[in-house]
Amino acid sequence: MKKSFFSKQHQILITDPxxxxxxxxxxxxxxxxxxxxxxxxxxxxxxxxxVIFVMxxxxxxxxxxxxxxxxxxxxxxxxxxxxxxxxLVDQILKAxxxxxxxxxxxxxxxxxxNCIIMGRLEAFAMGNKLWESFLDAFGNAIGYxxxxxxxxxxxxxxxxxxxxxxxxxxxxxxxxxTVDGVEKSFVYFNNNLMILPPMALIVVxxxxxxxxxxxxxxxxxx
Amino acid sequence: xxxxxxFIKGVFIDNMIFAYFLGMCSYxxxxxxxxxxxxxxxxVIFVLxxxxxVNYILETKILKAGALEWLGANFxxxxxxxxxxxxxxxxxxxxxxxxxxxxxxxxxxxxxSLGIFLPLIAVNCAILGGALFMQERQYSTIIEATSFAxxxxxxxxxxxxxxxxxxxxxxxxxxxxxLRGLGITFIITGLMGIAFMCFMGIxx
Numbered sequence: 001m002k003k004s005f006f007s008k009q010h011q012i013l014i015t016d017p018x019x020x021x022x023x024x025x026x027x028x029x030x031x032x033x034x035x036x037x038x039x040x041x042x043x044x045x046x047x048x049x050x051v052i053f054v055m056x057x058x059x060x061x062x063x064x065x066x067x068x069x070x071x072x073x074x075x076x077x078x079x080x081x082x083x084x085x086x087x088l089v090d091q092i093l094k095a096x097x098x099x100x101x102x103x104x105x106x107x108x109x110x111x112x113x114n115c116i117i118m119g120r121l122e123a124f125a126m127g128n129k130l131w132e133s134f135l136d137a138f139g140n141a142i143g144y145x146x147x148x149x150x151x152x153x154x155x156x157x158x159x160x161x162x163x164x165x166x167x168x169x170x171x172x173x174x175x176x177x178t179v180d181g182v183e184k185s186f187v188y189f190n191n192n193l194m195i196l197p198p199m200a201l202i203v204v205x206x207x208x209x210x211x212x213x214x215x216x217x218x219x220x221x222x
Numbered sequence: 223x224x225x226x227x228x229f230i231k232g233v234f235i236d237n238m239i240f241a242y243f244l245g246m247c248s249y250x251x252x253x254x255x256x257x258x259x260x261x262x263x264x265x266v267i268f269v270l271x272x273x274x275x276v277n278y279i280l281e282t283k284i285l286k287a288g289a290l291e292w293l294g295a296n297f298x299x300x301x302x303x304x305x306x307x308x309x310x311x312x313x314x315x316x317x318x319x320x321x322x323x324x325x326x327x328x329x330x331x332x333x334x335s336l337g338i339f340l341p342l343i344a345v346n347c348a349i350l351g352g353a354l355f356m357q358e359r360q361y362s363t364i365i366e367a368t369s370f371a372x373x374x375x376x377x378x379x380x381x382x383x384x385x386x387x388x389x390x391x392x393x394x395x396x397x398x399x400x401l402r403g404l405g406i407t408f409i410i411t412g413l414m415g416i417a418f419m420c421f422m423g424i425x426x
Contacts, residue, residue, distance in 0.1 A: 025404070028247065028250050028251060028404060029247060030247070031243065031246040031247055031250065032243055032244055032245060032246045032247055032347035032351075035243040035246070036242055036243045075315065075344065075345075076312075076315050076316075079311050079312075079315055079344070079345075080308065080311075080312065083307050083308045083311045083312075084308060086307055087304060087305070087307045087308055090307065091304060105358060106351060106354035106355060106358060109307050109310075109350065109354045110244070110347050110350060110351055110354070112307060112311050112350060113311075113345050113346065113347040113349075113350045113351075114347070115247040115345060118345050196415075196416070196419060197240065197241055197242075197243065197415060197419075198240065198411075198412040198413070198414075198415030198416045198419065199412065200243070200412075201243075201408045201409070201411050201412035201415060202408070202409050202412035202413075204408050205401070205405050205406070205408035205409035205412065206409075208400075208401070208404055208405040208408065209398075209400050209401050209405050210400075211400075212399075212400035212401070212405065213400040218400075219399050219400055219402060
């Protein structure tokens with residue numbers, strides 16, 4: 001019995017969403033709340049943890065209830081389960097991490113309509129047992145998280161020269177020199193474009209580019 | 223005059239797609255042709271225009287701290303803000319169901335063109351986002367909240383129709399194969415976002 005817990009099929013449930021079935025870059029799910037909060041790595045991590053928690057709990061609850069939910073109202077049931085979990089996360093963040101809660105503002109609430117959660121609940125947890133649903137939720141949440149962290153890493157490093165709020169680019173690089181009475185910086189500038197919202201989309205676009213040129217099967221033909 | 227300002231702010235400066243990335247999932251999935259994009263965009267304006275005022279009434283009469291005063295002096299201290307997420311999403315999904323039934327009954331032609339998109343809208347982040355931004359920005363009257371909702375809806379509509387038109391044309395261009403489809407759509411949306419940022423400097 002114990003052996004089947006980590007059989008080949010079960011491993012695929014976790015590894016697929018990290019690569020070839022990634023929820024963000026391949027399945028196009030959950031982009032809504034993903035991009036706006038990636039200017040800082042710390043925010044992306046908080047968001048990832050919140051999504052992992054909500055997704056795993058929701059998947060397990062729905063998987064347990066799957067045989068007793070009437071088919072016609074399943075969407076509303078799923079929404080209410082997710083909404084209660086998100087309300088819980090929201091309150092916990094407000095109590096213990098008020099700073100992060102302020103910065104993420106409405107985006108914690110928007111986890112409810114994060115299509116990854118609804119999509120996986122509908123496509124997987126409604127038809128599979130507890131353990132499989134747990135693995136699938138975990139894999140997809142991690143797959144979502146690593147894209148978020150990767151985008152936030154690029155944006156914070158190049159946008160403000162910091163990671164997790166600590167200065168990474170040496171301050172001496174920003175040194176200025178006075179030429180003809182005008183102060184000029186010669187060595188390094190922060191790329192302020194990176195902090196603006198549109199760059200998140202372009203960074204994700206580039207990640208998709210790299211991923212698809214490594215794996216030709218993923219290329220779309222339209 | 224204030225109403226017009228709120229409307230224009232919703233369309234251009236605080237554009238749902240380009241400034242907050244709300245409703246990106248359906249924006250990317252349903253923007254292959256202009257006709258379908260048009261249908262979904264209209265449905266979003268419609269649903270936003272209905273759900274935000276309803277949620278506004280809910281917020282001011284029930285959820286806000288002290289909002290239950292009309293029930294009697296005992297309820298002045300009650301703060302039901304904890305429940306706002308659950309209430310909002312319940313209202314959104316219920317309204318979407320209701321709107322779907324009403325349209326089906328009274329305008330079968332509109333229903334057949336919008337029909338498939340309506341259920342999708344219940345999980346469109348732009349709708350819930352509209353309700354949450356309404357709560358955060360604390361509009362003073364229901365008319366202001368409605369004006370904000372319509373503005374955001376029109377902004378979303380503009381964005382999805384524009385990207386659909388670009389995607390129809392880009393089929394004839396020589397895009398590098400790994401970027402085809404999703405990748406190039408992301409990058410174009412980013413560039414459009416940069417273009418929309420020029421509205422940010424406008425103070426209204």
